[in-house]
Amino acid sequence: MTMDVEEALCDSLRRTETDAKGESSFRVVDHYFKQKVISLKNIISVATDGSPSMVGCYRGFVSYLK
Numbered sequence: 001m002t003m004d005v006e007e008a009l010c011d012s013l014r015r016t017e018t019d020a021k022g023e024s025s026f027r028v029v030d031h032y033f034k035q036k037v038i039s040l041k042n043i044i045s046v047a048t049d050g051s052p053s054m055v056g057c058y059r060g061f062v063s064y065l066k
Contacts, residue, residue, distance in 0.1 A: 008032075022056060026064035040065065 018024040048054035054061045
């Protein structure tokens with residue numbers, strides 16, 4: 001089941017026409033979790049590639065997730 005959720009989320013990110021900004025990625029993930037009625041408080045860890053759009057301290061994906 002975990003792989004199904006992961007694949008569905010990745011597919012959702014791939015199909016979305018957006019820029020590579022952290023805020024845009026966060027919006028897609030947030031929308032997906034809201035559709036599935038999953039609280040973001042249930043997220044206990046995040047793995048990234050270290051790019052500024054993912055880990056930037058002000059507008060990176062991780063900063064929006066906090």
